[in-house]
Amino acid sequence: MNDPEVAEDPFAHLKQRAAERADRTVERLRAGIAALRATDQKITAESLKQVTRELEPGFAGLSFQVIRRNPRAYQLYREAASAFTPLATADNGQRGKRRRIRRGASRTPRSSYDRLQGLDKRDLVVRIRTLEQELETERQRRGALAYDQQTLLARIIRLEAEIILLQAEGSHPE
Numbered sequence: 001m002n003d004p005e006v007a008e009d010p011f012a013h014l015k016q017r018a019a020e021r022a023d024r025t026v027e028r029l030r031a032g033i034a035a036l037r038a039t040d041q042k043i044t045a046e047s048l049k050q051v052t053r054e055l056e057p058g059f060a061g062l063s064f065q066v067i068r069r070n071p072r073a074y075q076l077y078r079e080a081a082s083a084f085t086p087l088a089t090a091d092n093g094q095r096g097k098r099r100r101i102r103r104g105a106s107r108t109p110r111s112s113y114d115r116l117q118g119l120d121k122r123d124l125v126v127r128i129r130t131l132e133q134e135l136e137t138e139r140q141r142r143g144a145l146a147y148d149q150q151t152l153l154a155r156i157i158r159l160e161a162e163i164i165l166l167q168a169e170g171s172h173p174e
Helices: 004-008 012-038 045-055 064-069 071-080 086-106 121-171
Strands: none
Touching: 012 045, 012 064, 012 071, 045 064, 064 071
């Protein structure tokens, strides 16, 4: 306990073990990526978990959360993963072109497509609030129109009553 290093940082041994675990994660990830590349498989979080499980019996495999929490491992994953490669986007461009041609020929959108499903939650909330505000404004306008209509009907009835009274006075000989 009188060791000067322990007095300086009582958690040095914990930090060292954490660094060793982080290094071990990076090593396992490199081995998993190499194994997937050797068999020409897609590199995804799930395939890495499966291959690291197979490479090291008794080990549960590297989960995405473990990879994500380790900055070096996550950087390595991003560089190797199929989802981040530019080839995937170039391939999608060709498919989209074919789809557009087919859509253009039919000229009718698919019935299952709903353009609101393409919006994210925030956009939908903004849209709902805007529509609610417009609805409230429209209700107020209709209320004002209904009031104006009632006022006009009351005037018409009053004027018709005056006409009837004037006609009644005119028909009586005095």
